[in-house]
Amino acid sequence: MSILSDMSTIVTATLSGDINFKVVQAYRSDAAWYLFGPLTVIGALLVHYIYKAVPWIDRNLEKTIVVYTYIIMAAIIFVGVIQRFVFSSQVPWSTTIPPLLFMIMAWYGCSFNVKLRTHLSFSEFRTKMSRRNQLIFLTLDNVLWMIFAIIVVTTTARVTVNTYDNFAIVLGTDDVMRWWFIITMPICFVMLAGRVVGNAFEDFENYRNGEPMIKQAVIGGDT
Numbered sequence: 001m002s003i004l005s006d007m008s009t010i011v012t013a014t015l016s017g018d019i020n021f022k023v024v025q026a027y028r029s030d031a032a033w034y035l036f037g038p039l040t041v042i043g044a045l046l047v048h049y050i051y052k053a054v055p056w057i058d059r060n061l062e063k064t065i066v067v068y069t070y071i072i073m074a075a076i077i078f079v080g081v082i083q084r085f086v087f088s089s090q091v092p093w094s095t096t097i098p099p100l101l102f103m104i105m106a107w108y109g110c111s112f113n114v115k116l117r118t119h120l121s122f123s124e125f126r127t128k129m130s131r132r133n134q135l136i137f138l139t140l141d142n143v144l145w146m147i148f149a150i151i152v153v154t155t156t157a158r159v160t161v162n163t164y165d166n167f168a169i170v171l172g173t174d175d176v177m178r179w180w181f182i183i184t185m186p187i188c189f190v191m192l193a194g195r196v197v198g199n200a201f202e203d204f205e206n207y208r209n210g211e212p213m214i215k216q217a218v219i220g221g222d223t
Contacts (some may be wrong), residue, residue, distance in 0.1 A: 001063060001175070002029075002031075003029070003031045003034060004031075004146075005031075006026040006029045006030075006031030006032075007031045007034060007035045009022065009023055009026040009031075010023065010026050010027060010031065010032065010035055011035070012025075013136075014161075019164050019165050020165065021160055021165065023161065023165070024158075024162055024165050027157065027158045027161045027162070028158060032154050032158060033150075033154055036150065036153050036154040036157055036186075037150050037154070038137075039153075040149055040150045040153045040154075040189070040190055040193050041146070041193070043193065043194070043197065044146070044190060044193030044194045044197045045194075045197055046194075047190060047193070047194025047197075048112070048194045048195075048197040048198050050194075051198060052113065061191075062108045062109070062111050062115075062191070065104065065105075066105050066107045066108050066109045066112065068092065069101045069104050069105040069108075070101075070105055073097075073098045073101040073102060073105065073214035076094050076097060076098050076101075077091040077094070077098055077134075079094070080094030083182060083192055091172070092171070092172030092173070093170060093171070093176070094165050094171075094172075094174045095172070095173075096170050096171040096172045097170060097173075097176075100170065100178075100181040101181075103184075103185070104181065104183065104184050104188075107184075107185060107188045107189070107192075108184075108188050108191075110188075111188055111189075111191050111192040111195055112215060114145060114192055114195040114196060114199070115190075115195045115198070117199065117215070120129070122137075123214050123215075123216060126138075126213075126214050127214045131207060131213055134213040134214055135203060135204070135207045135213060138199075138203045138213065139200065139203065141199075142196050142199055142200045144154075145192070145193070145196045146193055146196050148189075149189045149190070149192050149193040149196065151195075152185065152186070152189040153186045153189045153190060153193075156182065156185040156186045156189070157186045159182055159185075160175075160179050160182045160183045160186065161179050163176035163177075163179040163182055164177075164179045168172065194217060
């Protein structure tokens with residue numbers, strides 16, 4: 001019963017924005033796994049069908065986030081270096097915001113490369129396997145990625161709520177909250193789980209239709 005109570009606390013408090021220590025404790029309990037596990041899977045299905053309905057998002061969303069966060073991060077660092085070595089002055093947040101932007105860039109890049117299947121590919125070995133074994137190992141990849149996504153969504157949701165409850169600000173700023181950046185991680189991994197669902201559907205469709213199961217992919221390439 002306490003698990004159901006904690007799950008209810010997590011949902012109602014999160015939707016209302018009324019985060020307190022009791023809510024943080026609920027997030028730290030086992031109830032978070034029972035809640036965010038199914039939510040990650042449901043969110044993955046929803047994201048997959050959004051990608052299917054809006055092809056532009058499917059093609060460009062992660063790439064756009066990665067490129068713009070990289071540009072902003074590089075610009076902050078460049079200006080900070082000029083300020084430090086030319087004007088002997090530097091804004092305090094120029095060394096604290098770029099790592100947070102890099103975190104966003106890295107994880108959305110991870111989601112994009114799951115789409116491209118450049119992680120856990122082992123193409124050289126798998127092309128020599130039978131189609132049945134190829135399907136088995138591709139399905140294993142998808143299961144591992146989904147488990148990984150559930151773990152990250154649950155744990156980073158806990159970190160986000162804890163940071164929110166502590167009113168943690170980004171060092172060097174007066175009012176930029178740290179949770180604004182951290183909350184992108186569970187969102188990103190729901191999107192990554194959506195890519196996993198898309199890959200799983202594609203694998204079974206290729207298997208039924210006799211299409212090649214293993215395709216060569218390049219990190220940062222396109223499909």
